[in-house]
Amino acid sequence: MSKSRFYALEKALSREPIKIIEDKKRSEIFGANVFNTPKMRQYLSKEAYNSVLNAVEKGSKIDRKSASTIASGMKDWALSKGATHYTHWFQPLTGSTAEKHDAFFETIDADTAIERFGGSKLVQQEPDASSFPHGGIRNMFEARGYTAWDPTSPAFVYGTTLYIPTIFVSYTGEALDYKTPLLRSLSAIDSAASAICKYFDKNVKKVQTSLGWEQEYFLIDSALASSRPDIMLTGRTLLGHSSAKGQQLDDHYFGTIPTRAMAFMRDLEYECILLGIPVKTRHNEVAPNQFELAPIYEEANLAVDHNSLLMDVMPRVAKRHHFRVLMHEKPFANVNGSGKHNNWSLSTDSGINLLSPGKTPMSNLQFLAFFIATIKAVNDNEELLRAAIASAGNDHRLGANEAPPAVMSVFIGNQLTYVLKELEKVTIGKLSPEEKTDLKLNVVGKIPEILLDNTDRNRTAPFAFTGDKFEFRAVGSMANCANPMTVLNTIVAKQLKDFKNEVDLLVDKKDMKKDDAIFNVIREYIKTSKNVLFEGNGYGPEWEKEAKKRGLSNNKTTPLALRAKISEQSLEIFKETGVMNEVEVRARYDIEVDEYALRIQIESRVLGDIARNHIVPTAIKYQNTLIENVKGLKEIFGSDFEIHAKEQLKLIKSISILMEGVNSKIDLMIEERKKVNKLTNAEKKALRYCNNVKPYLDLIRYDCDKLEMLIDDELWPLVKYREMLFIR
Ligand code: ADP
Numbered sequence: 001m002s003k004s005r006f007y008a009l010e011k012a013l014s015r016e017p018i019k020i021i022e023d024k025k026r027s028e029i030f031g032a033n034v035f036n037t038p039k040m041r042q043y044l045s046k047e048a049y050n051s052v053l054n055a056v057e058k059g060s061k062i063d064r065k066s067a068s069t070i071a072s073g074m075k076d077w078a079l080s081k082g083a084t085h086y087t088h089w090f091q092p093l094t095g096s097t098a099e100k101h102d103a104f105f106e107t108i109d110a111d112t113a114i115e116r117f118g119g120s121k122l123v124q125q126e127p128d129a130s131s132f133p134h135g136g137i138r139n140m141f142e143a144r145g146y147t148a149w150d151p152t153s154p155a156f157v158y159g160t161t162l163y164i165p166t167i168f169v170s171y172t173g174e175a176l177d178y179k180t181p182l183l184r185s186l187s188a189i190d191s192a193a194s195a196i197c198k199y200f201d202k203n204v205k206k207v208q209t210s211l212g213w214e215q216e217y218f219l220i221d222s223a224l225a226s227s228r229p230d231i232m233l234t235g236r237t238l239l240g241h242s243s244a245k246g247q248q249l250d251d252h253y254f255g256t257i258p259t260r261a262m263a264f265m266r267d268l269e270y271e272c273i274l275l276g277i278p279v280k281t282r283h284n285e286v287a288p289n290q291f292e293l294a295p296i297y298e299e300a301n302l303a304v305d306h307n308s309l310l311m312d313v314m315p316r317v318a319k320r321h322h323f324r325v326l327m328h329e330k331p332f333a334n335v336n337g338s339g340k341h342n343n344w345s346l347s348t349d350s351g352i353n354l355l356s357p358g359k360t361p362m363s364n365l366q367f368l369a370f371f372i373a374t375i376k377a378v379n380d381n382e383e384l385l386r387a388a389i390a391s392a393g394n395d396h397r398l399g400a401n402e403a404p405p406a407v408m409s410v411f412i413g414n415q416l417t418y419v420l421k422e423l424e425k426v427t428i429g430k431l432s433p434e435e436k437t438d439l440k441l442n443v444v445g446k447i448p449e450i451l452l453d454n455t456d457r458n459r460t461a462p463f464a465f466t467g468d469k470f471e472f473r474a475v476g477s478m479a480n481c482a483n484p485m486t487v488l489n490t491i492v493a494k495q496l497k498d499f500k501n502e503v504d505l506l507v508d509k510k511d512m513k514k515d516d517a518i519f520n521v522i523r524e525y526i527k528t529s530k531n532v533l534f535e536g537n538g539y540g541p542e543w544e545k546e547a548k549k550r551g552l553s554n555n556k557t558t559p560l561a562l563r564a565k566i567s568e569q570s571l572e573i574f575k576e577t578g579v580m581n582e583v584e585v586r587a588r589y590d591i592e593v594d595e596y597a598l599r600i601q602i603e604s605r606v607l608g609d610i611a612r613n614h615i616v617p618t619a620i621k622y623q624n625t626l627i628e629n630v631k632g633l634k635e636i637f638g639s640d641f642e643i644h645a646k647e648q649l650k651l652i653k654s655i656s657i658l659m660e661g662v663n664s665k666i667d668l669m670i671e672e673r674k675k676v677n678k679l680t681n682a683e684k685k686a687l688r689y690c691n692n693v694k695p696y697l698d699l700i701r702y703d704c705d706k707l708e709m710l711i712d713d714e715l716w717p718l719v720k721y722r723e724m725l726f727i728r
């Protein structure tokens with residue numbers, strides 16, 4: 001066994017779980033490190049407190065004077081928590097979070113210093129962040145990006161730093177981050193949805209979007225992970241033969257959580273609770289070493305921040321436990337990859353979940369309006385929704401028989417399918433009193449309050465109604481939820497706006513009663529969004545054929561999928577809803593296309609290096625041993641030696657063939673890369689990386705994995721799947 005592999009294994013096997021002591025109830029420490037409402041009450045003047053509250057609830061501006069008082073109170077609280085620094089915390093388009101710490105410490109004169117934090121420092125910062133991706137929005141000579149406080153997501157202390165959630169925009173106001181468009185989309189859906197709610201309840205003032213994410217991840221011992229250059233540089237294994245035992249027996253899923261993993265989870269949950277992340281659920285996932293964590297759902301902006309924060313905190317806690325967290329969508333071949341289900345719903349300021357059927361026919365009619373508008377939005381923008389979850393990592397999952405296919409479809413369960421069928425029969429125009437009564441009593445009124453059992457069965461749909469919310473299951477585990485949530489909010493906001501216009505038009509022009517008009521528009525939407533509804537097995541090959549017949553897109557790779565982002569239709573929707581202007585959408589497109597090419601480029605380089613520097617030399621070593629053996633046999637047996645050396649000779653030949661395969665394919669791959677890198681058009685580059693370079697990753701891997709099976713285990717330099725995938 002190579003030295004590095006031996007030491008890594010020895011280290012991993014000798015680990016003991018770290019003892020975690022929880023001496024307080026979680027409810028007692030929840031949000032202890034968050035500058036939340038109770039702390040604001042304590043540290044702020046009544047005036048300042050109210051101005052934050054108004055900013056959160058009504059989006060009103062905070063004036064300079066209040067900002068100073070808030071900053072000062074926030075600082076006092078942070079100092080009491082041991083903070084020495086503050087940072088504007090934002091989510092640039094790299095996918096991770098960014099921070100630049102400044103000390104509260106300031107000198108007054110040569111001998112005296114104080115801790116100070118002024119209002120302007122709280123509200124706006126110029127982080128000199130010229131190296132973040134901006135898709136050409138920010139010219140390099142004008143490399144300014146500004147961060148500005150987002151009071152709707154509370155500040156918190158982590159370590160010794162006060163974190164202030166912010167948006168990140170260019171000098172001219174274009175969004176350079178994930179949060180800005182998300183906030184705009186939340187506001188768009190708020191106004192569009194509130195307007196519909198007013199048909200049913202005049203008192204509705206606000207509609208809030210909720211998000212409950214479920215984060216899947218893998219845990220690998222850090223010594224084992226460190227011994228693999230592919231994991232360290234790309235977050236996934238680029239080669240490695242499958243373990244004889246993988247997930248076939250389903251013995252990991254919901255099984256007993258391994259003790260080391262459990263200690264990590266408890267430690268992580270403790271940190272999360274202090275930070276106000278309401279973590280609730282933990283369990284083993286399908287693949288060995290794969291786990292899931294889910295919180296109680298929250299307002300979407302906060303939920304997105306909390307997911308980003310979690311992704312920051314996880315690797316740090318993991319380090320204490322000698323684990324490496326793999327957040328990649330497909331760290332290991334032939335076992336399941338990781339996703340991040342986004343559970344999404346809408347609720348009013350009085351706490352009514354608009355996607356939960358109610359007790360009365362009228363509340364059910366309201367439910368149906370939101371339900372069908374969402375389906376119609378997905379139907380009309382399925383390709384854009386697919387684009388919102390496109391990434392190099394997620395391409396490994398979608399359509400690979402473990403995750404939703406690359407075809408977007410909506411599952412609603414048979415009870416609601418029946419309801420839609422009945423509603424489709426509604427008369428065009430005004431309804432007779434009998435028809436209306438019948439509909440209200442026997443169709444709309446019969447929607448059971450609880451649909452959960454019926455709607456949770458089909459796990460193969462990328463977009464499923466699960467009783468009181470929609471669950472978008474195709475999101476990748478590494479993704480920032482803001483991107484898919486922004487798109488979903490935007491398309492639904494647009495649809496709700498249209499819904500309202502259409503209902504009003506029928507009321508005004510056709511003299512229809514309001515509920516007649518609503519029934520009519522619902523019927524139209526049912527008729528025109530049938531394509532996207534699918535109740536069958538989303539993993540089956542028949543569905544792909546059927547989906548094609550229905551005209552649904554099936555974009556299997558990121559470069560193809562991303563194009564929908566900049567279609568006329570998408571640009572128009574983003575513009576109409578005020579979520580993004582054309583420059584902003586195109587900039588994002590450019591960044592994502594670019595990132596895709598870079599990721600494949602890195603993977604291709606890393607695999608080339610490992611194959612040449614680790615695999616081929618090992619193969620030669622083993623072949624030499626065989627050659628020595630054959631020579632010895634010849635010495636002993638003379639011309640008869642071939643009878644005794646048959647297997648060895650076969651092995652020697654096989655190794656030569658495989659080595660030749662590896663080397664020649666690496667040469668071809670490098671040639672391709674050289675050609676692709678000459679291209680200046682980012683879109684073409686991404687496509688070529690996808691079509692001409694990426695296939696070599698699988699081909700080279702195939703030969704390497706074959707060699708792994710032939711070569712003496714003692715010599716093999718890389719930690720194997722079976723050694724990585726089973727935490728004891
Ligand atoms: P499953 O794995 O069966 O989908 P989980 O319990 O793991 O179930 O996850 C359900 C998720 O849905 C949780 O994150 C929960 O907070 C979230 N959720 C529940 N109700 C809502 C809602 N109204 N809006 C958004 N998310 C919700």
Ligand code: MG
Pocket residue numbers: 214341471
């Ligand atoms: Mg789920």
